[in-house]
Amino acid sequence: MTEGSSPPRSTGPLLTALCVAGMLAATMQTAVIPILGRIGEQTGAGDTAVSWIVTANLLSSAVSTPLFGRLGDLRGKRNAIQVCLALMLAGSVLAAITTSLPLLIVARVLQGAVTGVFPLALSVARDAVAKEKLTGAMALISATLSVGGSLGLVAAGVLASGDSDYRNVFWLASAVGVLAIAAVAAWVPGGGAEHGRGSVDWPGAGLLGGALVLVLLPLSQGDSWGWGSPATITLFVLSPFAFLVWVLVERRAAAPLVDVGMLTHRTFALTNVGAVLMGFAMFGLYLGTSMFVQMPTGRAGYGFSASVLSAATVYLLPPALISLVAAPMGGILVKRFSGRTGLAVAGTAALVGFGSLTLWHGSTAAVITGAVIAGGALSLAYAAMPALVVQSVPLSRTGIANSINSIGRSVGASAAGAVVAAVLAATTKDSTGLPGESGFVWVFGLSAGAGALTALGALLISRTPPRPGPAAPSGTTPRVEERRPV
Known part of the structure; x- marks a missing residue:
């Protein structure tokens, strides 16, 4: 616990507030993907202009996440979370009331700040949850990344079905944002800045x-x-x-802002490499599966001619649901064995899931099976990574360390988007104007490779967690050796 802050009597309300906030952060990254075409139609913008809706959010997330992580360490994590959520809410309301593409891009910049919530939520859990419950709590919060990402696609698919206004998605985000702000204000304890002394x-x-x-x-x-x-x-x-x-x-x-010596710590470095790889695999799952099943069977010779709604509910909802089950399993795995073991198992499961999608994708059952295994693997990976991060950094650097790990996932996701676009473009046939089936085979195969590399990297992590070092003198920044084992 942090000094000067009292933990809630029950961790249930606290974790509920943190999970809602974390899920909202993940949802904001994926919810616009199914409605990009609809935004272009209703705003009259071309594909290149519309792509800035994704890019603006991505760049905002990358810039703001480390800053909010450090501000949380210094000024209090609840305060930083509330600022992130307030900016997201402002952006969501702006996006919901405008049909101007420039203003929509500004709104997406504001929404990007919410990505900083996830590392802050993990830091709050580390400060406020009893040690014996910490591993499971962090695993549950981490699962919001895969669950929220999938639910963002599902919700957008439902709200954008038919001729619905794309702005419905942002009205829903605004409503959830209000609930998240209220939950954080009511259930997340204040304080949390006692360990960090200094300036940004x-x-x-x-x-x-x-x-x-x-x-x-x-x-x-x-x-x-x-x-x-x-x-x-x-x-x-x-x-x-x-x-x-x-x-x-x-x-x-x-x-x-970042102790660069921390970046070279083997456990921390390999965990961040795993974050990049799993970020790549996550968007390989979302983009690859969604686009594959929507391919018109008659013209393309593969796919299932699924609608946006069907792609979201039939093919992407099962991975989201399995993530809810895999999250506590990941917590148990990490607590019973180690974060190293959990990450190795997750990488292996990702290899199996994406390998299945690579080899067998000719039926709905085969695609759902592969996607479910891959979705569960992502949840297991995100359950293991926070445990590895917090055992390799000092207490005062938890916020910024989790922010760096979160940035790794964003870089991986961006790389996946670029690779998917390039591979599918390279395999597009002039006769149909559609990508060939081999393009999706490459997407799933590369995601399977990301899983294999994650498992290999996990095996290179030290089996023995570092021992906590001596306490730093008052008013000084603790060194990297000071860690709280999980």
Whole structure:
């Protein structure tokens, strides 16, 4: 527990509030995917312009997540969560009342701030939940990533069916945002800033955000700009130099946003690599499955001619439901064995699930089976990662550490979007104007490879968690050795 804050009598209400907030953060990333075409129709915008609705949210998430993570460490996690949710609510209301594409893009920038809720929720759990219940609590919160992502697609599919107004999706987000703000205010304890003393490293935050933009912008817009275009190549070339400058600045900062030495810790580094890979696999599942089943069977020679509604409810809802079951199982697995074991099992399950989709996708039952296994694997992975993160960083850096891990998932998801677009475009047949079946085989196969690499990386993590170091003197920043084992 943090000093100066009293835990609630029951963790039930606290976890409910954190899970609702975390699920909302995941939902905001995927809910617009099924309605992009509808937005283009109702705003009169072209595909390239509409793609900025996704890109703007992605860039906002990347820039704001580490900043809110550090603000939570310094100023209180509940305060930071409420600010994230308030910005999301403002963006949702703006998106719901406008038909202007520029204003909709601004709204998506505001909504992007909600991604910072997830690492903050994990930090609150670490501070407020009893040690014997912590592993299960963090696993449950982590499951909101896969569950919320799937439910975002399902909800959008239902609300956008027929000739419905795309803005219904944002009205629903606004309503859930109000509920989340009320739940956090009522059930999440205050305090939580006692371990972090200092100020926000604004230069470090700006440089990190800029470096991430140089990576994520060409990933998200490369298909529109052209992968060989000067803009795409220039941004990719500049990105490593931007990260190098950021590292040099952070090493000299008195109170850095990120302790760069923390990034080289083997457990933390491999967990973040797993986050990138699982982020790739998650969007490989969402995008690959959704697009595959909607392919018109008569013209394409494969697929199931599913509607947006059918794709969401028949094919993507089962993985979302299995994630709810897999989350507590992941918590038990991590508590009984270790986060290392949990991540290895998750990677292996992802290999099996996506491998099944790669080889057998000719029937509805086969696609649902593969998607369910893959969805459960994602939930297991997200249950294991927080346990690995918190055992490898000092207590005062929990917020920023979970933010870095969250950014890894965003980078992986962006890479998946770029790869899916490039692969499907490369296999598109001139005779039909549709991607060939081999394109989806590649998408599922690459996601299976991401699972295999995740399992391999987990096996390279040390079997023995690091021991907590001595307490840091008052007023100083604890070193990386100070960790609270989970």
